[in-house]
Amino acid sequence: MPVRVETYDRTEDAARALSSSRSARFLGGGTLVMRAVNAGDQSFDTIVRLRDPSFSTIRSEGDGYTVGAGVTMAAVAQSRDLAFLAPVARVVGGPAIRNMATVGGNLFATGNYGDFTVALLALGATVNLAGSSGRGIPIDDFLRDRERHATSLVLSVTVPRPREAGAFRFLKVSRVKPKGVSVMSIATYLPQSGGRVQGARVAYGSMAPHPVRATGVERALDGQALDAAAIDRAAAAATQGLNPPTDAIASGWYRTEVAGVHLKRLLAGERR
Template sequence: MTAIERYAAPQNLDEALGILQQGEVTILAGGTDLMPQTKAGRIAFKPTLMNIGRIAGLKGVTLDGEHLRIGALTTISELLRDPLVAQHAAVLAEACDHFASDQIRNAGTLGGNINNASPAGDTLVPLIVLDAEVELASKPNGSVATRRMPLAEFFTGPGRTKRAANELLTAVRIPLPKPGHVARFYKFGTRPALDISTISIGIAGIKRDGALTDTRVAFGAVAPTPVRAPRTEAALEGRRLDAAAIEAAADAARDEVNPIDDVRASAWYRKELIHNMTRRMLDHVAHA
């Protein structure tokens, strides 16, 4: 049974943050996670339901100095078609191409995918390897305050983040890639469409003289949150991508993750996939 007492549809950020500050608010954007989860009883509506869909300032992709800034309300379909994303964060668009179905992509937003904080969230792993930050706004004492945080540090558990109850995730900022930047994403599902990741892998870095530096490796669906893989990164950092380095990195990746058994896969199989597909992706990076 729903317990919504008030519906709010603010037109601007200031108004939205004011409503949030009053407390007990459920935020609605695309609704593609919120609706099924409330229906299934996994989350309960708070007394105020706030639809942020009319806040124009939360939409769109722009260049902001040395950063690509993606508004939280940008839909997955818009990310797929956006020329700036294609130019500066192609791996994010690639992940969006494996995201649910067209209908869900048309409604679901980037901010929603991040705040849903699923360990299998499709955009999270590529954003982490792109060093994305989230921008959080609040209005604690009458004026708007903003803070930023690396996405890799944002998640605290399944469905849980460091966003405070009075904060709204307004945008994602991605540093523009440096020369030689490569990034790859792989999602394993048992079918090509409409699937939840069994595991996902993101790899990025600066490739120079056959070696990776500034290496970023992240995995989805192998822990309570999407995770960076520091030992795998260390195994790769600065090393020439030859067969031995790739195998060492793949081994490190398998040892580093600690997935669970569930209805989609066993922990053992997830570790095997992490190993085999990290190796395959690094092979591709090496030969690209």
Template sequence: MLSVETYPTLVEASQAMTDRSRFLAGGTLVMRAVNYGDQSFDRIVRARQVDRDIRAESGGLRIEAGATMADVLASRDAALLHVVAARIGGPAVRNMATVGGNLFAPNPYGEFTTALLALDAQVIGVNGQATPIESFLSGRAHHRGLIAAVTVPRITEGDFRFLKVTRIKPKGVAIMTLAAHLRRGDTRLAFGNMGPTPLRAKSAERALNNATLDERGIAQALEVCCQDLQPGDDALASTWYRREVAPVHLKRLLLNGGRR
């Protein structure tokens, strides 16, 4: 039988988490699991105090885990991420879906996390410890505690690009998601729905470092873009299809920012 426990603070809620628990913030994924009869958990844990603040700091941007996609869209400090938050669901979903929850979202969700991976974000635990997002994602399946916030380094807006590939416009689930931080000599390129978690395409990153963003300059990156990815089959697309179209969409992202 499913039980619901509410704690005063996020720290106390984190201490109560077990392998059979799920934390309820916005509930867009947890309540879907409940409605579909997910038997992998029997406890829902909540916290009365969940911070939703978004603020610029000296090193960049801090987004508290309870901030929703609507909060991101309403924040001038988070303008860089408006293009990402706007592509997540419709208004009802954006009003509830949280940044912290998106870090744990399974395929075909997790668009915001893909962007955070490209931006070299840090994941902040309730104990204040910062973990690079790539390390967090590699151990996500075994992560038990809760997340307090994420921090994003200061980024020049023109250096960031994002593309969500979906069969249904404007709010269908993603076949794949691409995000890039195109800083000369230090490019970061992330794909969502091309592995068990969002993954970096490191071979393509190396090919793009110091390359010109024209057809000749990006040719090598397109050729190797799937080398570090692990696309799978699902109801949306096959492994073969994802591998075939990934270079096409990467080309769109690099040459015109993902616009058709």
């Protein structure tokens, strides 16, 4: 089946073309869509592209940054403003992939490929869609309803700036270094007040169909000093309420067994 490519200069035109047809897909960097084209995916016949420069910009806004959906992992890794996210961007594939893969595309990545979205979830980012009148969608809600947003045009994500150095941490667990597919990824945002964690956010990748919050771990840490006892309680709750999947990379049993080990190392500041 032939695939038609439509290129627009205005976001509203691209958004209209995307939302008006269930057989259209948006092309950002191409790491998802072009893989589908090469695999002979028959579910779409139109590719929509956008040339608006703002789609690929990073700008400071208030207490955070608005990152265009077309910003690549390579651009994130090189940005001084987004230095706290650079270690995450650098573990997304190899150099060729990082030069193509985009922030917006990673929001829709399935299975073991949504590492950057895990970090955004831990940080409490919001997702900005075309036509949303400036009201961002909390990333938790966006991921829960991700299928419903498949025909929406993601313009950008707004990422809060971590309030203190070391509050945000990220770990990717893979069998092949340095650019293997994730067995799991873990991101934590643990701001502290008076020496105690306040507003803990902990997120996992590859532990559910899309990145998810580890609410059991958050409850174990919230209001606690980040000491050995609290870390042990958090590790014990590592997979509470989760049913990790089995795939070609690892079994659900294995993910359940090692999640607490890797979480404990991350919380304790150990390097792997």
